[in-house]
Amino acid sequence: MELSTLARIVIDTLITTETFPYMWRDPLMACARADDPLFLRLKEVVTPDHLMPDDLLKGAKSVIVYFIPFRREIGIDNSSNYPFASELWARAYIETNTLISTINERLSGFLSLHGYRSAITPPTHNFDPELLVSRWSHKHIGFIAGLGTFGLHRLLITPLGCCGRLGSIVTDAYIEPSKYQKEEICLERRGTKCSKCASRCPVQAIGSNGEFNRKECYRMLLENDRRYGHLPLTDVCGHCSCEVPCSYGVPTYQASQELP
Numbered sequence: 001m002e003l004s005t006l007a008r009i010v011i012d013t014l015i016t017t018e019t020f021p022y023m024w025r026d027p028l029m030a031c032a033r034a035d036d037p038l039f040l041r042l043k044e045v046v047t048p049d050h051l052m053p054d055d056l057l058k059g060a061k062s063v064i065v066y067f068i069p070f071r072r073e074i075g076i077d078n079s080s081n082y083p084f085a086s087e088l089w090a091r092a093y094i095e096t097n098t099l100i101s102t103i104n105e106r107l108s109g110f111l112s113l114h115g116y117r118s119a120i121t122p123p124t125h126n127f128d129p130e131l132l133v134s135r136w137s138h139k140h141i142g143f144i145a146g147l148g149t150f151g152l153h154r155l156l157i158t159p160l161g162c163c164g165r166l167g168s169i170v171t172d173a174y175i176e177p178s179k180y181q182k183e184e185i186c187l188e189r190r191g192t193k194c195s196k197c198a199s200r201c202p203v204q205a206i207g208s209n210g211e212f213n214r215k216e217c218y219r220m221l222l223e224n225d226r227r228y229g230h231l232p233l234t235d236v237c238g239h240c241s242c243e244v245p246c247s248y249g250v251p252t253y254q255a256s257q258e259l260p
């Protein structure tokens with residue numbers, strides 16, 4: 001099966017979702033082989049009980065991952081509410097989770113029509129509440145599929161930036177795997193001074209040497225959830241992904257100099 005056919009479904013779902021047509025840009029999509037040896041590494045680098053594709057779907061052959069980038073207006077709005085998340089950002093989170101569920105249902109329906117099985121994973125809140133790590137990490141799977149590389153902020157930076165959301169689906173259809181993204185995209189990881197994400201973090205959760213204070217970050221997310229108590233669960237922040245050099249595309253040295 002062609003990845004481009006499935007990508008079309010994602011784009012069409014995005015376009016026909018009329019609630020917030022101004023929220024998203026065109027998505028990116030990639031595919032990993034379900035038996036890619038890098039999946040096993042997730043038990044070491046994420047959590048020992050990280051799920052394998054076969055745990056979700058016996059006989060899985062492919063894992064499809066997609067990135068839905070936000071429009072810059074959403075990132076600007078969030079940044080203007082610093083140190084808290086903006087209400088528009090919180091609503092974008094909720095709407096994008098709904099969108100991801102709709103996309104997964106449509107992809108699954110399409111695969112089923114062609115005689116393939118699939119397993120859908122929730123867009124979020126599939127993490128260990130104590131360790132605050134995910135048992136199905138969309139961003140790590142995005143890395144395996146070649147969608148991007150990690151930044152100092154621990155987010156996946158794609159060619160369309162890091163300001164957006166990821167979704168994934170496992171299937172027993174064979175889809176040609178995408179190529180690994182070999183070169184680092186993050187400026188710091190390319191040896192160029194940046195650290196804008198770290199200086200944007202309201203709780204100093206991002207260390208300049210790659211350390212990450214997960215508990216402090218989560219505290220901030222819950223603070224925003226309390227702030228938007230009239231909305232469904234919105235444990236969000238996102239300041240490390242908004243208005244930094246890697247927010248909306250591949251970061252450049254010039255952007256790192258221009259941004260405050």
Ligand code: SF4
Pocket residue numbers: 151152153185186187188189194195196197198244245246247251
């Ligand atoms: S803001 Fe700079 S240092 Fe942080 S992840 Fe993006 S490119 Fe890397």
Ligand code: SF4
Pocket residue numbers: 153200201202203204205206216217218220221236237238239240241
């Ligand atoms: S989401 Fe917010 S609190 Fe967490 S690391 Fe990013 S900027 Fe810091």
